Amino acid sequence: MYMNTGHAPVMLQEILKLLTPEGVGYILDGTFGGGGHTSALLAAGPDVRVVAFDADPEAIPRSEEVQAAFPERLSFYSQNFSEIEQLEEANFTGVLFDLGVSSFQLDTPERGFSFRAEGPADMRLNPREGRSAAVFLERAREDELTHAIRDLGEEPQWRKVVTAIVQARGTGKLSTTQGLVEVITEAIGPRIAGRRSKLHPATLTFQGIRMEINRELDHLEAALPAAYAKLAIGGVMAVITFHSLEDRIVKRFFKRLAGRPEHKWDATPQEERTAVATLLTNRPWVPSDEEVKANPRSRSAKVRAIRKLTEITPDAC
Numbered sequence: 369m370y371m372n373t374g375h376a377p378v379m380l381q382e383i384l385k386l387l388t389p390e391g392v393g394y395i396l397d398g399t400f401g402g403g404g405h406t407s408a409l410l411a412a413g414p415d416v417r418v419v420a421f422d423a424d425p426e427a428i429p430r431s432e433e434v435q436a437a438f439p440e441r442l443s444f445y446s447q448n449f450s451e452i453e454q455l456e457e458a459n460f461t462g463v464l465f466d467l468g469v470s471s472f473q474l475d476t477p478e479r480g481f482s483f484r485a486e487g488p489a490d491m492r493l494n495p496r497e498g499r500s501a502a503v504f505l506e507r508a509r510e511d512e513l514t515h516a517i518r519d520l521g522e523e524p525q526w527r528k529v530v531t532a533i534v535q536a537r538g539t540g541k542l543s544t545t546q547g548l549v550e551v552i553t554e555a556i557g558p559r560i561a562g563r564r565s566k567l568h569p570a571t572l573t574f575q576g577i578r579m580e581i582n583r584e585l586d587h588l589e590a591a592l593p594a595a596y597a598k599l600a601i602g603g604v605m606a607v608i609t610f611h612s613l614e615d616r617i618v619k620r621f622f623k624r625l626a627g628r629p630e631h632k633w634d635a636t637p638q639e640e641r642t643a644v645a646t647l648l649t650n651r652p653w654v655p656s657d658e659e660v661k662a663n664p665r666s667r668s669a670k671v672r673a674i675r676k677l678t679e680i681t682p683d684a685c
């Protein structure tokens with residue numbers, strides 16, 4: 369079953385303002401998804417061109433539809449954005465990353481991303497490679513499970529979840545999304561209090577497992593400097609994150625480029641910093657109340673953006 373419910377591009381007006389303010393541009397979109405941002409960028413002016421990446425093979429037919437709508441203006445690579453360094457094209461005027469998963473992925477039960485629908489516990493962005501969530505859960509060492517659930521999922525009751533997963537090995541329960549939901553829910557029960565009380569018991573564990581098996585933070589760490597190197601002077605890089613750990617990586621990378629302390633314990637003397645870029649978002653931009661109402665999946669979005677000032681990049685970046 370494939371429920372083509374579409375994917376509403378998040379904070380679209382803000383992204384257009386940042387990347388094609390004059391209706392022109394040569395844009396690198398690292399996360400094509402349903403092509404929502406790419407299509408809107410291409411529609412901003414007849415001379416806009418986009419080079420896009422997506423690791424998910426199901427993005428290929430969607431990219432072909434956009435190519436047909438905007439002939440000769442979109443190149444698409446069915447690849448992980450961690451491979452941007454190998455891209456021949458350069459001198460982009462804009463770079464966009466809209467991280468995480470798309471509604472296409474979440475709403476296709478066979479992909480295993482959603483804890484609300486029955487499906488195989490897969491969760492790979494690119495099912496052509498790597499190990500599925502089911503294989504990870506059956507075989508990972510306990511410290512790997514802990515990293516996924518405690519550090520990436522930020523599940524406060526991670527110990528109970530890890531123990532329950534280890535105990536469920538060999539029962540078949542870890543091979544489906546609903547089996548996994550049952551294991552998690554039995555381990556921690558409904559959330560009663562605290563800021564996460566509205567969350568489904570499986571939300572954080574699913575998120576951590578997905579981030580771990582797709583090595584999402586590692587790929588982001590690799591892609592940011594590679595994509596920044598492909599920006600022309602004056603070009604703008606915008607990143608939409610949905611998770612605090614992703615946002616921290618982007619924030620620190622941008623602050624380093626802007627010659628600012630990366631965090632409050634950063635003791636590097638100011639004279640040792642070089643500003644090679646300008647922060648366009650001192651604080652991250654967040655979606656308007658109207659957008660969150662119309663598209664609840666936008667609620668945790670944060671946009672950060674930077675403008676490249678010079679070809680020089682400090683060593684630490």
Ligand SMILES: C[S@@+](CC[C@H](N)C(=O)[O-])C[C@H]1O[C@@H](n2cnc3c(N)ncnc32)[C@H](O)[C@@H]1O
Binds near residue numbers: 400402405447470584
């Ligand atoms: C939130 S969606 C992007 C939606 C898109 N901006 C739109 O408007 O339709 C994120 C997309 O990025 C892709 N993605 C996530 N991590 C990736 C990576 N490391 N390399 C390539 N694609 C990735 C996912 O497969 C997904 O399609």
